[in-house]
Amino acid sequence: MNITFYKYQGTGNDFVMIDNRQYNLPKNDTKTVARLCDRRFGIGADGLIFLENDESADFKMVYYNADGNQSTMCGNGGRCIVAFANYLNVIEDECRFTAIDGLHHATITNGIVKLQMQDVTKVEQHTGHLFLDTGSPHHVQIETDLDTLQIKDKGAQIRYGEPYGAVGSNVNFVSKINDNSFRVRTYERGVEDETLSCGTGVTAVAIAMNFQGETDEELIKLQSEGGPLEVSFTREQDSYTNVFLKGPAIQVFKGVIDWKH
Numbered sequence: 026m027n028i029t030f031y032k033y034q035g036t037g038n039d040f041v042m043i044d045n046r047q048y049n050l051p052k053n054d055t056k057t058v059a060r061l062c063d064r065r066f067g068i069g070a071d072g073l074i075f076l077e078n079d080e081s082a083d084f085k086m087v088y089y090n091a092d093g094n095q096s097t098m099c100g101n102g103g104r105c106i107v108a109f110a111n112y113l114n115v116i117e118d119e120c121r122f123t124a125i126d127g128l129h130h131a132t133i134t135n136g137i138v139k140l141q142m143q144d145v146t147k148v149e150q151h152t153g154h155l156f157l158d159t160g161s162p163h164h165v166q167i168e169t170d171l172d173t174l175q176i177k178d179k180g181a182q183i184r185y186g187e188p189y190g191a192v193g194s195n196v197n198f199v200s201k202i203n204d205n206s207f208r209v210r211t212y213e214r215g216v217e218d219e220t221l222s223c224g225t226g227v228t229a230v231a232i233a234m235n236f237q238g239e240t241d242e243e244l245i246k247l248q249s250e251g252g253p254l255e256v257s258f259t260r261e262q263d264s265y266t267n268v269f270l271k272g273p274a275i276q277v278f279k280g281v282i283d284w285k286h
C-alpha cells in the first residue's frame with residue numbers, strides 16, 4: 026500500500042513520521058519498520074513514529090527504534106511529532122499528547138518545540154556513573170576527552186554489560202563546558218550506534234549533573250553533535266519536576282513509499 030511519509034530531524038536525531046490516522050498500519054511489523062529506517066535499503070532514520078488518534082488528548086505518539094521494535098519515550102521524536110501535528114493542522118501552537126510514558130504537554134513557536142518530560146524522582150549515583158530514567162533509561166558518565174572517545178565501542182560495552190544486560194540502557198558521555206552547559210555524545214539503545222543527539226539523553230545529563238553537584242543551575246544548555254538543546258527543571262530534594270526539553274524540530278522532506286516493499 027502506498028503511504029505518504031515525512032522525515033523530521035531534531036538536532037540531527039532523525040525520524041520517519043507517518044500520520045497513521047488514515048492508514049491504520051499494523052503496530053508489530055518490525056521487519057518493515059527496520060527496513061524503512063535502514064540507511065541504505067530504506068529511507069534511513071534513527072526511528073519511526075506513528076501519529077494516531079487519542080480519545081483523551083490531541084494525538085498519540087507510537088515510537089519505534091531503528092531496529093524496528095517499539096521502545097520507550099523519545100524526547101527528540103516527541104519534539105518532532107509536535108511540529109508534525111502543527112504542520113498537519115492537528116494542533117495550533119500548544120498540545121497534549123500521550124506516549125508510552127504517559128501524557129506530555131508541549132508548545133511550538135517558530136519551529137522551536139518546548140516539550141514537558143515526565144518527572145524524575147530517582148537518580149542512582151554509582152562509582153563513575155549515574156543512572157536515571159527520563160522516559161528512557163540512561164547511563165551517564167563524565168569523560169575528559171569526548172573527541173577521541175570510541176563512542177560506538179565503549180557505548181556498546183556498557184549497554185550490553187552488567188547491570189543492563191539484554192534490556193540495555195542508552196549511554197551518555199559528558200564533558201563540562203561551563204557552569205550551565207555541557208557537551209554530550211550518546212550511544213543509543215535500539216539504534217546500536219551513536220546518534221547526533223538524544224532528547225531523553227540530554228535531559229538525563231542535565232538532571233544528573235545537577236544531582237551530582239557539577240552545576241546548581243536549573244536551566245542548562247546541552248551541546249549535542251547535532252546542535253544545541255536546552256533542559257530546565259525544578260529540583261525539590263532529590264526529585265525533579267517541571268522538566269522541559271527545548272529545541273528545533275525541522276521537516277526534511279515528504280515522500281511516498283509502498284509500505285510492504
Ligand SMILES: N[C@H](CCC[C@H](N)C(=O)O)C(=O)O
Nearest residue numbers: 096099100101161223224225
Ligand atoms: N533509543 C531510545 C529511545 C529513543 C531515545 C532518543 N531518540 C530520544 O530522543 O530520547 C531507547 O530505546 O531507550
